[in-house]
Amino acid sequence: MTSEPYTPVIVGFLCNWCSYRAADLAGTARLTYAPTMRPIRVMCTARVEPQFVIKALREGADGVLIAGCHPGECHYVEGNIKALRRYTLLKQMLRQFGIEEERVQIVWAAASESKVLADAVDQMTLTLQALGPLRWRQTVLNGHGAEQAVRESADVRRAALAAQEVEGER
Amino acid sequence: MTNKETSPAGNGKPKLAIYWAASCGGCEIAILNIGDKILAVDEAFEIVFWPCAADFKYEDVRNYPDHSIDLCLFNGAIRSSENEEMAHLLRQKSKVLVAFGSCAQEGCIPGLSNLTSASDTFRAIYMDNPSIDNPAATLPQTVTTVPEGELHIPVFYNTVRSLDQVVPVEYVIPGCPPEPPQIWAVLEAIVTGAPLPAPGSTVIGASHLAVCHECPLEKHEKTIERFYRPYEITPEPGLCLLEQGLMCMGIATRGGCGALCPRVGMRCEGCYGLLDGVEDQGANMISAIASVVNVGKPGDDEAELERRIGVAMDSIVDPAGTFYRFNMAHSLLHRVKTGNNGDVQNRGSETA
Amino acid sequence: MKYSYYPGCSLERQASAYHQSTMAVARPLNIDLVELEDWNCCGAIEYIAVDLLPAYALISRNLALAANQNGGGNHQIVAPCSACYLNLSKADKYMSDSPELAAKVNTALAAGGLSYTPGTIRTRHLLDVIVNDVGLDAIKERVTNALYNLRVAPYYGCVVVRPGFDHQFDDTEYPTSMDKLMRVLGATVIDFPLKSHCCGGHMTQISQDVALELIRRLLKNASDYDADVIVTLCPMCQLNLDAYQDSVNKQFGTDYHIPILYFTQLVGLAFGLPATELGIGKEFVDARPALAKVGATPDVTDIPASRRDKKALPMPRMTREGER
Amino acid sequence: MATTAATVRPTTFFDEVVAETPGDPRLEACLQCGTCGGSCPSGADMDHTPRAIFALIAAGMKDAVLRSNTAWYCVSCYYCMVRCPQEIHITDIMYALKRMSIKAGLYQDKTSVPEASDFAETFVNYVETYGRSFELGLATRYHLLHHPLDMIKMVPLGLGMWRRKRLDFTPRRIEGIEQLHAILKRAKELGAAA
């Protein structure tokens, strides 16, 4: 299902205390990684509302990366655990919308773990390249197309009749 | 708005239109449920279009001058080309267009079919349905040639939309259906010429606070270990249902209904839709609910933490259908992912 | 409890006593061991030294067969030989960690019409199954002929406890499962300091001088502690300590006569099974004199009077887990 | 993606060793503490302790490393691996060095231990032929090759084994031997291609 090679766009929510600093450190250490992640700083992963994630996907991102402190190391004690709970439920729901699991990821990167963060971006970029673009606006904008609905109902009928023929020959 | 303008028929009463698009008809009944007050409505308005109650043809409406209808209550979602055409037509003819009820406001139950595609819907209705015998695989066709000529029926769209996604509306009256006292309050205000809020998809006939505000059940700090479906437990009376593990949507749902469901021990399903300042009802619900699921604490092993949280969230069955029961068509995602041909793509292990 | 059983090459002949005694005690312990059909050699520690991919393919053929035999479910395979246990669990672990390796191995397996998903089969050592699945309480109930007064040195060797891929069941430095098992059987257990040191492995073939020195250390230590028998759980350890004991005595001018038995043989004896059914008699160093010391009642005089000197400083309390 | 021609670091011997080891052996993390050398049962007999071998690898001294008897004296006890404070996969690296030394042909050097590699190769031969190992054949063939004079010493042991029914005179062949051959052949091709 891989289409033409494309450069994915990832929206990255980085917590101010660990992962944003990890990202800063990745730069300071001149770690090279894919320029696909567009960062948004939040004070804590607990500030990442599920609707931010959904909004990013809807507005054209191919994936969303949430990055925070390791559980137990949150600067706000357990904000990241709240984030993990929301993320877990959100993913279960996104699956119902046909959005592949890999498109929304959470990663724990402490302030010193610049490599972890850089690797996560690279890895996610590869994964998204394999999955192909998401183009959610296209899904929404084209979904109700009239022509298409007409074509489809014809398709359904054709398929059903073909199936019956096969049945009949037996 | 002023309601003293002259109408084409010239009897001086403001003109009222009521239309039923993709919906169950409950909204029409809700209007009748205002009881005796219906006479006052008849008294105050001249009804110029109400296919459910009186014999009007679309052609009649087409012949009205533009903006000649003073108030149009439009219920139902936009599901077919007919719905869409009527939305445009009534928009053109009406001064004030009101999205009446949840279907028109946010897609409501018809909107849930955005979790599938038109072809899958047809397949379910006309082919795979156990009570259907359809050997010729006859499906609704938009164009059919008969000896007399070509017949046309409306196109069944792939995606359900709300009214305001098709045409601009002045006001929205939420609810599935809107509660009769609220309907009357709005109509009364219009009849008496009371000032209405500024138009622009503005919600009227409802509260600006969540259902919890009207709900008499006792509320505490919330910590939830797991969730139950309504048949699994008998809720303790007098106690917040959400705290008892029932997925009550009241926290994220606009009030105005008087919290009728929770009062009698039924969880709120969210029919009054989202609150002002909220972009996505389901996403807000996820955030709120997941926050108070009392699983995991700092210092837990990371893998174990993820596993346990996963298990707790698994007790929420069909999150999309639960959190977007009424709001699907108005949500940020709007529908399930489709391929270039509009087909629903592989959806993993979707269970409902 | 049902398991796939992977005997390994040694148990076919060289260590047939281990196989015999395993089968003999499996019945009373309610362990159902179903031998993996047409299994092949695990490659010991040699194959991996020659070629990487064929070595993993060789091992994985067994895992694939086991997965098929069990209908693709999540199943367990029991290996009594330490090297087999290591190889099966190691291959599974490394393939789980490296999808790339797993893919290559699967390409090779495909040439034989097989495939294997890492993580499908869990490899267990026989000792782990007996101590942790059957449980010491259940074993205790079965003991009819307790091994009172027999001084045993529990000898684990290396690769059952190290490196302890995913399913580590005992300490890598100071294992105690077999100590506990032997105590349940009524034996007097020596706190054997070299319990997890090396028996020489394949060095008996490659550089006998190196191997004999390693064997000597173990025999000396066991003898320093007055062990009657060394009890082991690995065919290689048994062979080295047993068959080369004579060579050690010749090389170093020592006179060790310490029989080397499999733990399953002692379990069998304590259950009252006849020695012949347990393969006793196949060992080079005759076990009969040692086993003759088994008494009907525990010898109370053997317990050392441990009065500490008043001036002595207190010993640290051992509160570590597993020491209770 | 368009990138400017980056300077590519030439592959070093260190890289080769890491590439030959499955997984991430973490070799670069060695802090030369000597826990491995101290723990090794055959450490006293090695030309270089494992720690010293790692230093030699880092220094790029390929010849010295692949000629050393160190890897061949490894008894696979895994003490070094579980004790290493940096969690370096030492035993796996030893296996990798054995393979590299066979490939490079350096083990044939008279100062090293050709016996060990030949023992391994003889063993592999039997397994590849029959699917299972064959102790008698292994011992005789290998000893005839390397220690013909010691063969006589082996006789009592062999006889003892036989008397105790611990020895087969004929190898056992598995039923699916052709399947195994096909698998191993493919694996070797894949290994060679890499």
Added chain:
Amino acid sequence: MSEERVGVYVCHCGTNIAKTVDVQDVATWAAGQPHVTVARDYKFMCSSLGQEMVEQDIQEQGLTRVVVAACSPHMHEKTFQGACERAGLNRFMFEMANIRELNSWTTKDRESATQKAKSMVRGAVERVVHHRPLDMLPVPINPNTLIVGGGIAGITAALDIANAGYHVYLVEREPSIGGHMAQVDKTFPTLDCAACILTPRMVDVGQHPNITLLSYSELEQVDGHVGNFTVRVRKKARFVNEALCTGCGDCIEKCPGKTLDEVFEVGLGYRKAVYKPFPQAVPKYPVIDTESCIFFQRGKCKACELVCPTHAIDFTQKDEYLQLQVGNIILATGYDLFDARTIPQYGYGRLANVFTSMEFERMVNAAGPTDGQIVLRDGVTPPKSVGIIHCVGSRDKHYHEYCSRVCCMYSLKFAHLIHERLPDTEVYNFYIDIRASGKRYEEFYHRVLEEGTHFIRGRVAEVTDAARMPGEEGKLIIQAEDTLIGKQRRIPVDMVILSTGVQSRHDSHEVAQLFGMGCDFNGYFIERHPKLDPVLTMSDGVFIAGACQGPMAIPETVAQAGSAASQVISLISQGTLMMEPIRARINPDKCSGCRICNNLCPYHAITFHADRKVSEVITAMCQGCGACVSACPSSAITGAHFTAQQVMSQIEGILWDVRETIPLMAR
């Protein structure tokens, strides 16, 4: 919103950004974006000229918002906020796009980097137009201070603050203050007697009019926020009435209940059931340990009650609870010692003559269980040879990856003390590296070398009593590789000392949670900045000092304690404190009283008003994490400077290109 006038400034950062990002292109492009009034690029935005450019534009062009695309906000956000403020613009009308650390330094692909920079700028522009002016929050400061932990850190900080004229509550878990330093015999490298330098300070604490010493007490609960904390302390029952007790010690002498002292004597000595940890204990009052007291266990005895001349023994005493009001808190909870039993191959607990370093400290201490005699476990035989093993539990991924920083030096001290007391005894130190990087440390190392200590460079593999060769019988054999000669060695010795490292307190996670702070992987409290703010934490008004922050020796501990004290004193002297206004606020007109948020706040900053059925955030307690903001199902909670509108707009902004290029398929 269209009336907002945004200035965009793209920094070259010399070539740091300009090399990879086409900064001129970004600036030219930005000038054409919505809301943007002026867009410029400049060599060094953070220079005074760059800042002046911003200030000038604000004043001359009437900018209402400023975006600077440069380095990390952690680097220069405050710099540019200052520039805005100088030009009369509220500091929060500013946003930074980090196109250096997060962009130009991480790729060589100029085209992608430029595109990413544009996205980040557009995101910042879309966000900044929704910014609201915010004011810093003033908070009054209660002048009392709580110090938790009465080791050398707590003692030092308490005296510093008390001497400045402010009141201190010093809470200590054990019956006496003094901490680990009181257990130690000599301190390296000066070989001062620890007791001689510590006890005068302890006495000062006990007598200081500005210090309330709460020993044998534990912290139960902390509420409130900087300037105004309410703390609940449990004063455990001593069964000795402090008002009557003179500390004469008669009760201790007559007590028949003897038990192993596992705390102060680390299991090497005994104490009575009624006891003081050590003779110079402060406070001087003993405590009765109910576990070993014959009266508490069997109901009979009361020997202490009989002999007490002042009738101070009170078997009916109960735990007391105290409520304290303080403005600041210093945590000086110290460290635990690594448990040597964790490493079985070193034989501790199994092999009698393997000792831990703290056991040895007690042994060489003249007031210790052997009166300072260095002897084997039999209590009489002096060792002829001693092996000291460094890095036990440290520098090892299985235990603690970090260096414990004190072991090398105390191991050298041990070697010296052994030479001093037992001149004929051989001492072997097994080490990986000798870390002697303090004042006069290296010189001390040289002195020990000259005294004839054997240094073997190699981490010990195992300690065993399994003799292999003649000469090893009856000895402990230390096996290691001597890495300097590349050979395995086995050294038989009589005594082994394990230089165990330090680790965080076993309950550090619970304590951290009590104070709403974070712990790192190893359980050490996280400082606000490891270099620049080592004693501040993320919780305003909570400071840390000493080894609860990480392994450190006495001089650094004392320095940190002094630093924490001066931070507290400066806060108190200010009277009020200005705090960042990034806080949550609940709009009472939108709150439905659903109470979802009520227990989400780790700082307990949210209260529910049952009468009005609305929840409220106590602004001063809020730390601005946003957990409640995200959770509010009514969107009634706004997180200042991180509002949903601001973030959603930023999302639209950074996705400007993909949003616009997705084609609308024809109907």
